[in-house]
Amino acid sequence: xxxxxxxxxxxxxxxxxxxxxxxxxxxxxxxxxxxxxxxxxxxxxxxxxxxxxxxxxxxxxxxxxxxxxxxxxxxxxxxxxxxxxxxxxxxxxxxxxxxxxxxxxxxxxxxxxxxxxxxxxxxxxxxxxxxxxxxxxxxxxxxxxxxxxxxxxxxxxxxxxxxxxxxxxxxxxxxxxxxxxxxxxxxxxxxxxxxxxxxxxxxxxxxxxxxxxxxxxxxxxxxxxxxxxxxxxxxxxxxxxxxxxxxxxxxxxxxxxxxxxxxxxxxxxxxxxxxxxxxxxxxxxxxxxxxxxxxxxxxxxxxxxxxxxxxxxxxxxxxxxxxxxxxxxxxxxxxxxxxxxxxxxxxxxxxxxxxxxxxxxxxxxxxxxxxxxxxxxxxxxxxxxxxxxxxxxxxxxxxx
Numbered sequence: 001x002x003x004x005x006x007x008x009x010x011x012x013x014x015x016x017x018x019x020x021x022x023x024x025x026x027x028x029x030x031x032x033x034x035x036x037x038x039x040x041x042x043x044x045x046x047x048x049x050x051x052x053x054x055x056x057x058x059x060x061x062x063x064x065x066x067x068x069x070x071x072x073x074x075x076x077x078x079x080x081x082x083x084x085x086x087x088x089x090x091x092x093x094x095x096x097x098x099x100x101x102x103x104x105x106x107x108x109x110x111x112x113x114x115x116x117x118x119x120x121x122x123x124x125x126x127x128x129x130x131x132x133x134x135x136x137x138x139x140x141x142x143x144x145x146x147x148x149x150x151x152x153x154x155x156x157x158x159x160x161x162x163x164x165x166x167x168x169x170x171x172x173x174x175x176x177x178x179x180x181x182x183x184x185x186x187x188x189x190x191x192x193x194x195x196x197x198x199x200x201x202x203x204x205x206x207x208x209x210x211x212x213x214x215x216x217x218x219x220x221x222x223x224x225x226x227x228x229x230x231x232x233x234x235x236x237x238x239x240x241x242x243x244x245x246x247x248x249x250x251x252x253x254x255x256x257x258x259x260x261x262x263x264x265x266x267x268x269x270x271x272x273x274x275x276x277x278x279x280x281x282x283x284x285x286x287x288x289x290x291x292x293x294x295x296x297x298x299x300x301x302x303x304x305x306x307x308x309x310x311x312x313x314x315x316x317x318x319x320x321x322x323x324x325x326x327x328x329x330x331x332x333x334x335x336x337x338x339x340x341x342x343x344x345x346x347x348x349x350x351x352x353x354x355x356x357x358x359x360x361x362x363x364x365x366x367x368x369x370x371x372x373x374x375x376x377x378x379x380x381x382x383x384x385x386x387x388x389x390x391x392x393x394x395x396x397x398x399x400x
Contacts, residue, residue, distance in 0.1 A: 076192060
């Protein structure tokens with residue numbers, strides 16, 4: 001790997017642009033969950049069917065992240081990341097013009113090629129923008145964009161969708177993506193080309209039990225969360241008669257907690273250690289899932305209260321996972337981070353699919369229990385990885 005000359009002076013603006021890119025990417029990924037009620041009504045399909053937009057998109061991102069990591073390995077990251085955002089803008093604009101569910105589904109699946117490229121490649125190139133001792137903080141800083149998407153992008157998307165329709169929300173994402181593509185192109189230094197992973201390097205990633213264990217934790221965490229969050233809007237509407245404004249406020253509170261949690265994780269991750277941070281944040285998510293039925297049984301304000309620990313752990317968990325992978329094997333980060341993104345989207349697909357099935361069966365009471373079970377398995381696997389890591393040779397030594 002090589003660092004372009006003079007990049008150190010441009011690093012702050014570069015990191016801000018990558019954060020903004022993740023904000024737009026995250027807002028677009030989550031806009032379907034925020035506008036699920038409007039999508040269902042406008043396209044004349046059931047909520048569980050509309051939720052398959054989340055499942056199908058997650059499957060594309062799951063498969064696309066590792067495959068595209070190899071395809072784009074030699075691309076200049078400035079060009080690659082800007083083009084990914086331009087593709088995202090085009091995809092959302094096209095989807096907004098589609099007349100029926102089938103065509104929206106196809107447009108959505110093509111659109112989310114962009115997140116499969118942007119998020120893992122933005123995280124992987126951070127190692128070329130900052131010194132090694134700052135990698136953990138830099139990765140979590142860039143991933144703050146997803147937290148901002150939850151505190152600003154998701155609620156705004158839900159509000160716009162609730163008052164003006166889901167097509168308007170998609171068009172706002174398209175415009176934001178276009179603007180962000182220009183920002184990335186303007187400030188990211190040229191010449192950022194992480195070393196392409198060879199077949200042998202991919203073999204080291206896939207054959208490393210610690211790296212693959214971390215990826216497994218991500219699958220369990222994401223599936224445990226998305227079994228419920230994919231259908232948060234219709235659950236609030238059906239059980240609490242929540243208005244679009246109230247739903248938007250719930251998402252905003254959840255996102256604000258996520259932002260605070262990620263900021264705290266960014267501040268303390270190098271001191272606490274990425275592995276311990278993952279365990280702490282996962283435990284907060286599990287607590288939120290455990291308390292969920294209490295909130296849903298009272299009011300949307302009570303839902304905000306029980307979502308507080310969940311929000312604090314939600315985005316900081318995956319930020320810590322990314323930093324954990326980069327720290328375990330910096331030379332293999334392009335592959336391991338791409339696999340981690342794939343794992344996150346795999347979990348989204350599993351969670352949204354199983355949550356939709358439970359919803360269609362009328363078994364909504366089992367949704368939080370299913371999510372909690374997955375989170376507890378993830379915490380257990382994470383603790384096992386911690387024990388193995390303490391007794392193993394540094395994972396970064398091969399190919400580092």
